[in-house]
Amino acid sequence: MRISLGLIDYAVIVVYFVFVIGVGWALKRSMRASTDFLTSGRSLPAWITGLAFISANLGAQEVIGMGASGAKYGIMTSHFYWIGAIPAMVFLGLFMLPFYYGSRARSVPEYLKLRFDEKTRGFNAVSFAVMTIFSSGISMHALASLLKLLLGWQYDACIVISAGIVLVYILLGGLSSAIYNEVLQFCLIVAGFAPLTFLALKDVGGWSALQAKLIPVATGHGYAPGTWSQSWSHLGSAHDNPMGVEWFGLVMGLGFVLSFGYWCTDFLVVQRALAANSLSAARRTPLIAAVPKMLFPILLILPGMIAVALPGVTGHPFLPLAADGSPDYNMSIPALLARYFPAGLLGIGLTALIASFMSGMAGNVTAFNTVWTYDLYQSYFAPGKSDRHYLWMGHVATVGGVLLAIAAAYLAAAFNNIMDLLQLVFGFVNAPLFATFLLGMFWKRATGHGAFSGLLGGTVCAAVFQGLSLPVGATPGIKGGWITPEFVFRSEMGQNFYVAIAAWSACFVLTVLVSLATARNKTDAELQGLVYSLTPRLPPESGEPWYKRPVLVGVIVLAVTLVLNLLFR
Amino acid sequence: MQFDLRIAIGALFTVYGALLVLYGALGDKVQYARSLGLNVNLIWGVVLLVFGLCMLLVRGRKRKN
Numbered sequence: 001m002r003i004s005l006g007l008i009d010y011a012v013i014v015v016y017f018v019f020v021i022g023v024g025w026a027l028k029r030s031m032r033a034s035t036d037f038l039t040s041g042r043s044l045p046a047w048i049t050g051l052a053f054i055s056a057n058l059g060a061q062e063v064i065g066m067g068a069s070g071a072k073y074g075i076m077t078s079h080f081y082w083i084g085a086i087p088a089m090v091f092l093g094l095f096m097l098p099f100y101y102g103s104r105a106r107s108v109p110e111y112l113k114l115r116f117d118e119k120t121r122g123f124n125a126v127s128f129a130v131m132t133i134f135s136s137g138i139s140m141h142a143l144a145s146l147l148k149l150l151l152g153w154q155y156d157a158c159i160v161i162s163a164g165i166v167l168v169y170i171l172l173g174g175l176s177s178a179i180y181n182e183v184l185q186f187c188l189i190v191a192g193f194a195p196l197t198f199l200a201l202k203d204v205g206g207w208s209a210l211q212a213k214l215i216p217v218a219t220g221h222g223y224a225p226g227t228w229s230q231s232w233s234h235l236g237s238a239h240d241n242p243m244g245v246e247w248f249g250l251v252m253g254l255g256f257v258l259s260f261g262y263w264c265t266d267f268l269v270v271q272r273a274l275a276a277n278s279l280s281a282a283r284r285t286p287l288i289a290a291v292p293k294m295l296f297p298i299l300l301i302l303p304g305m306i307a308v309a310l311p312g313v314t315g316h317p318f319l320p321l322a323a324d325g326s327p328d329y330n331m332s333i334p335a336l337l338a339r340y341f342p343a344g345l346l347g348i349g350l351t352a353l354i355a356s357f358m359s360g361m362a363g364n365v366t367a368f369n370t371v372w373t374y375d376l377y378q379s380y381f382a383p384g385k386s387d388r389h390y391l392w393m394g395h396v397a398t399v400g401g402v403l404l405a406i407a408a409a410y411l412a413a414a415f416n417n418i419m420d421l422l423q424l425v426f427g428f429v430n431a432p433l434f435a436t437f438l439l440g441m442f443w444k445r446a447t448g449h450g451a452f453s454g455l456l457g458g459t460v461c462a463a464v465f466q467g468l469s470l471p472v473g474a475t476p477g478i479k480g481g482w483i484t485p486e487f488v489f490r491s492e493m494g495q496n497f498y499v500a501i502a503a504w505s506a507c508f509v510l511t512v513l514v515s516l517a518t519a520r521n522k523t524d525a526e527l528q529g530l531v532y533s534l535t536p537r538l539p540p541e542s543g544e545p546w547y548k549r550p551v552l553v554g555v556i557v558l559a560v561t562l563v564l565n566l567l568f569r
Numbered sequence: 570m571q572f573d574l575r576i577a578i579g580a581l582f583t584v585y586g587a588l589l590v591l592y593g594a595l596g597d598k599v600q601y602a603r604s605l606g607l608n609v610n611l612i613w614g615v616v617l618l619v620f621g622l623c624m625l626l627v628r629g630r631k632r633k634n
Contacts, residue, residue: 344610
């Protein structure tokens with residue numbers, strides 16, 4: 001599949017590049033201290049950090065992947081948003097940000113240092129720094145391969161130009177530049193994908209016609225007729241739906257362990273909230289982000305569902321075939337862009353795709369340079385230097401981070417299975433994290449040794465459980481079962497959810513047991529502002545307009561999400 | 570003076586809106602067969618243009634006060 005661009009499309013893309021660099025340029029003069037560059041000096045209003053919060057997570061892989069899952073699993077994919085994001089985002093805003101923001105920690109690992117000890121921080125900082133580099137490398141590789149396939153652009157040129165632009169605007173304006181550009185990118189993603197959903201949905205004849213067209217898709221795969229258009233009705237057993245999971249694994253694995261582990265502890269997103277100009281703005285950041293988040297299935301998942309329904313309308317196959325002869329679901333959104341967008345709008349659509357990539361990459365780079373500068377360099381290599389020195393190091397880390405990400409992109413291009421292995425290991429490290437934070441914030445008795453052994457034990461437990469389980473039909477190896485395939489799952493996703501549940505539980509139990517067996521390493525006074533029971537209650541919210549009251553906004557967000565789930569059950 | 574993001578968003582979408590409107594009005598019309606016969610460049614261009622101008626206007630009014 002090839003798309004050819006007109007002059008107007010190139011003009012649209014070039015205008016975008018000029019603007020992102022222009023934003024960096026406009027911010028250049030306000031970058032005086034290391035905190036300006038790395039933490040935005042805690043100066044941004046909530047609507048900006050809120051939109052950046054959602055945008056930093058919305059990388060190109062998310063866009064392509066959600067379209068692909070929409071085609072593969074239907075509307076059930078929305079659980080990644082409605083169950084797998086919104087509740088955790090509300091929890092972060094209402095319960096966790098008072099401790100992150102109130103403790104004056106500059107990063108999530110630094111919070112762990114204040115709450116627990118040096119080794120817990122070190123473990124989290126190192127694994128996080130490595131992870132951000134690889135994830136930006138992998139997404140750069142994904143974008144360059146896609147542009148090469150679609151437009152025939154050169155792979156190397158795509159890598160150098162996309163990484164180069166991100167590097168320039170972060171170097172110029174630091175985290176503020178990344179955040180402002182993420183808001184711009186958010187607007188572009190909506191502007192680029194909204195007409196796509198509109199045209200595609202109009203073409204299949206609207207929502208009820210789409211539901212009808214999805215019936216043969218579901219029965220063709222051997223499932224009940226409504227499987228592609230109902231999100232809850234087919235979760236009774238893992239055999240009833242294409243995801244191969246049942247409600248308990250979905251709610252506990254995705255909705256609790258993985259979702260809270262990511263949204264509440266990943267510095268990439270939490271950093272956006274920490275850049276807000278007040279505690280109230282910080283708490284509203286994930287709540288504001290939750291509003292577009294719950295509607296994104298319309299922009300990202302619905303097109304995928306339409307892509308599999310189209311053959312039923314036109315009578316021709318729609319998706320191109322992958323190397324193994326099955327439909328290439330990853331091409332759902334690109335193929336729809338090619339089908340419906342004329343020159344002009346096509347430029348906007350492609351810019352949206354490039355913008356989504358840049359927002360994800362910039363999110364990783366700004367999180368990396370902060371963790372490297374404050375949590376690794378300042379703590380272990382060169383403590384006690386002047387702020388000028390750390391500002392300089394922030395710049396160096398930005399350049400270094402981008403170069404390492406480029407190296408990771410080429411590594412991903414050359415050794416696909418190394419990347420699979422790395423992502424597997426990151427999964428093991430991340431799965432237990434939320435247990436540590438939950439105990440740290442709400443149980444003052446949790447100790448440094450307890451937290452560290454819980455994290456380590458949880459990670460090992462994830463690896464062991466993966467070694468004992470296997471998705472049905474897979475050969476033992478990287479997919480699991482390398483000890484012995486004791487538990488067989490319907491799908492890899494189901495296996496992942498249960499690996500996460502096992503890791504979280506192990507971390508929780510180990511942290512409690514080791515904490516009880518060891519002496520407390522922080523006094524009550526030291527833990528003030530870090531632990532719930534030792535922190536003064538926040539003043540009541542009355543007197544503010546309703547949209548500035550985090551608890552009220554949080555309740556509204558949850559209620560609307562519940563309604564969405566009921567409507568599309 | 571503090572940098573105001575609304576200016577950047579407003580300017581970008583004004584430029585995009587204007588580009589699409591012009592191209593939709595003057596450019597090749599045959600290609601709209603693929604977009605179900607709708608001149609989506611013209612329609613969406615107007616939407617983006619209005620959004621961009623609103624952002625600039627909000628900013629302009631704030632400055633006056």
